Amino acid sequence: MDTDRLHEILAAHAGCKGALLPILHDIQHAFGCIDAVAEAAVAKVLNLSRAEVHGVVSFYHDFTPEADPRPCIELCRAEACQARGVEALVPAATAAAGERVRIKPVYCLGLCSVGPVARHGELLHARLDEAALVKLVQTA
Amino acid sequence: MTVVRISDDALALACGADAVAAVFAAAGWTVERVSSWGMHWLEPLAEVNGIGWGPVTPDRVAEIIEGKADDLCIGPIAAHPFITGQQRLTFARAGKTRPLSLEDYAATGGWTGLNRARGMSPAEVIEQVIASGLRGRGGAGFPAGIKWRTVAGAPGEQKYVVCNADEGDSGTFADRMLMEGDPFQLIEGMAIAAYAVGAGQGYIYVRSEYPHAIAKLRKAIDLAAGHIAPFAIEVRVGAGAYVCGEETSLLNSIEGKRGEVRAKPPLPALKGLFGCPTVVNNVLTLAAIPHILHEDGASLYDNLGIARSKGTMPIQLAGNIRHGGLYETAFGITLNRLIYEVGGGTQSGRPVKAVQVGGPLGAYIPPSQFDLPFDYEAYAAANALIGHGGVVVFDDSADMGAQARFAMEFCAAESCGKCTPCRIGSTRGVELIDRIRAGGKAGADAVEALPQMHNARKTGRTRAEEIALLEDLCETMKDASLCALGGFTPYPVLSALKHWPEDFGA
Numbered sequence: 001m002d003t004d005r006l007h008e009i010l011a012a013h014a015g016c017k018g019a020l021l022p023i024l025h026d027i028q029h030a031f032g033c034i035d036a037v038a039e040a041a042v043a044k045v046l047n048l049s050r051a052e053v054h055g056v057v058s059f060y061h062d063f064t065p066e067a068d069p070r071p072c073i074e075l076c077r078a079e080a081c082q083a084r085g086v087e088a089l090v091p092a093a094t095a096a097a098g099e100r101v102r103i104k105p106v107y108c109l110g111l112c113s114v115g116p117v118a119r120h121g122e123l124l125h126a127r128l129d130e131a132a133l134v135k136l137v138q139t140a
Numbered sequence: 141m142t143v144v145r146i147s148d149d150a151l152a153l154a155c156g157a158d159a160v161a162a163v164f165a166a167a168g169w170t171v172e173r174v175s176s177w178g179m180h181w182l183e184p185l186a187e188v189n190g191i192g193w194g195p196v197t198p199d200r201v202a203e204i205i206e207g208k209a210d211d212l213c214i215g216p217i218a219a220h221p222f223i224t225g226q227q228r229l230t231f232a233r234a235g236k237t238r239p240l241s242l243e244d245y246a247a248t249g250g251w252t253g254l255n256r257a258r259g260m261s262p263a264e265v266i267e268q269v270i271a272s273g274l275r276g277r278g279g280a281g282f283p284a285g286i287k288w289r290t291v292a293g294a295p296g297e298q299k300y301v302v303c304n305a306d307e308g309d310s311g312t313f314a315d316r317m318l319m320e321g322d323p324f325q326l327i328e329g330m331a332i333a334a335y336a337v338g339a340g341q342g343y344i345y346v347r348s349e350y351p352h353a354i355a356k357l358r359k360a361i362d363l364a365a366g367h368i369a370p371f372a373i374e375v376r377v378g379a380g381a382y383v384c385g386e387e388t389s390l391l392n393s394i395e396g397k398r399g400e401v402r403a404k405p406p407l408p409a410l411k412g413l414f415g416c417p418t419v420v421n422n423v424l425t426l427a428a429i430p431h432i433l434h435e436d437g438a439s440l441y442d443n444l445g446i447a448r449s450k451g452t453m454p455i456q457l458a459g460n461i462r463h464g465g466l467y468e469t470a471f472g473i474t475l476n477r478l479i480y481e482v483g484g485g486t487q488s489g490r491p492v493k494a495v496q497v498g499g500p501l502g503a504y505i506p507p508s509q510f511d512l513p514f515d516y517e518a519y520a521a522a523n524a525l526i527g528h529g530g531v532v533v534f535d536d537s538a539d540m541g542a543q544a545r546f547a548m549e550f551c552a553a554e555s556c557g558k559c560t561p562c563r564i565g566s567t568r569g570v571e572l573i574d575r576i577r578a579g580g581k582a583g584a585d586a587v588e589a590l591p592q593m594h595n596a597r598k599t600g601r602t603r604a605e606e607i608a609l610l611e612d613l614c615e616t617m618k619d620a621s622l623c624a625l626g627g628f629t630p631y632p633v634l635s636a637l638k639h640w641p642e643d644f645g646a
Contacts, residue, residue: 060399062378108311110151113456124153
């Protein structure tokens with residue numbers, strides 16, 4: 001872990017009230033994970049125990065202890081997308097993904113009238129059918 | 141000059157609005173990126189001189205430029221029945237203004253409410269909100285003005301206004317559309333709340349799944365800083381925890397803690413963020429405020445709606461529905477009208493089997509109850525809830541037993557773990573539904589068979605006994621959970637079991 005970058009992040013939030021989540025978001029974004037080294041550094045700066053920081057990191061789905069370098073397709077699996085048939089697309093998408101691509105279930109992207117929907121990086125994709133989703137996975 | 145207006149709402153982008161805009165731009169047209177009209181089946185919707193075409197694909201742009209593509213043309217957008225049937229107050233600007241244009245905002249009545257409020261005493265502002273009958277739009281339906289009065293009267297130097305924008309319910313997107321399409325209105329509403337209760341700092345807690353809304357809000361706050369000073373607003377981003385939509389869990393999250401629910405009392409209005417008196421309101425509640433503070437706004441609002449549900453509700457039509465989108469109307473509308481007349485029935489063309497109103501914690505409602513008026517009390521009396529106004533339609537291919545199981549599974553995954561009924565009950569609920577669907581349980585399992593498990597039943601259970609157990613479990617979750625996650629998960633489960641027993645293997 002690049003400790004200079006880590007300390008830059010910590011310094012950027014100095015004086016912020018309730019800084020823990022903004023700091024953790026920045027670390028997750030910069031390093032793809034929040035590992036033990038980062039947890040210890042955050043704990044020291046915020047005058048918390050490492051257990052407290054770890055408790056927060058492990059509570060939220062967005063924070064991960066290890067980086068996953070694979071491309072990630074976030075596929076909405078919540079009720080509105082279920083009603084529009086997302087579950088039927090999952091086997092083909094999983095097969096296309098294999099070990100190379102990670103298909104991460106998410107619960108609602110707020111596009112509930114044009115599902116099934118997925119996100120790849122910053123880009124959103126709506127009205128997916130099996131062919132479109134498989135293509136999205138293959139080109140991820 | 142030739143101008144085309146295309147939305148830059150996340151939903152329009154997901155449907156390919158950028159590619160369409162790029163073709164218009166390449167043809168030398170001026171492209172204005174506006175908010176979405178909320179007619180989602182037509183996105184990307186291109187508007188030229190008030191006439192709409194949708195859904196547009198890049199290869200059809202050339203025809204639209206020539207005034208052709210009649211099969212996509214819907215005529216004047218503002219005269220479309222989906223729009224004319226609505227009473228848009230909170231979404232009055234939808235489709236009409238550029239989200240980050242202060243000029244557009246001011247030209248459409250922006251800041252009028254805030255300026256008028258500043259001419260009154262804080263107590264008078266609160267009286268106006270109470271008189272309007274506005275109730276919290278997040279789901280609980282608590283009168284907004286009463287909450288404000290409590291915060292205003294609470295002792296404390298520092299007070300906060302927190303906007304709950306953690307819109308995690310599936311089938312809801314009104315908060316997202318408002319934040320992306322009309323962020324200044326939310327900011328103005330928060331500034332009025334801050335003036336009324338004496339708060340200096342505000343936070344908007346947005347879920348991380350909404351990056352477009354976060355970016356728009358941050359820009360809008362910078363642009364509007366001069367209008368709302370000395371009040372200041374900061375955007376805080378959630379981290380993928382559904383339970384953080386619960387107000388006390390949200391406050392813990394802003395403070396940098398695990399998003400665990402707090403026991404009430406103390407109420408957040410008295411001891412909220414960082415232990416200070418705090419107004420926590422939903423996006424739609426705060427966004428309704430500027431209109432209420434207009435001349436006669438409070439009485440106009442109070443005259444809309446039915447019984448104790450006053451004003452308008454931005455209803456979100458989602459799931460398997462042909463004409464999905466945002467439909468803001470006065471309280472009292474029936475599901476029959478919403479689903480068949482407005483929504484055009486299912487997208488798949490198959491019969492409607494069920495509708496879930498109010499997100500993952502809302503009851504599944506069968507077609508026989510579609511005459512229920514949209515009203516907090518009427519829904520409560522029917523063992524259902526309005527929640528945040530999301531309506532998710534399912535056709536006859538839905539397996540309601542599987543949906544009930546999903547409700548318990550979702551609760552187990554998202555439980556904050558603070559209270560036992562939610563943390564453990566949800567997992568036991570999944571197991572019970574599995575056993576009911578399998579027709580009961582043959583005998584004791586490996587753990588139950590252990591000699592030290594004195595109290596465990598050694599014989600199997602019939603399906604009827606398993607159902608009684610599930611009902612008992614749901615009763616416990618309803619009555620003993622700390623918050624709505626564990627407390628309301630029984631609604632989808634019991635409603636599915638009651639109305640579609642055949643999907644549970646009966």
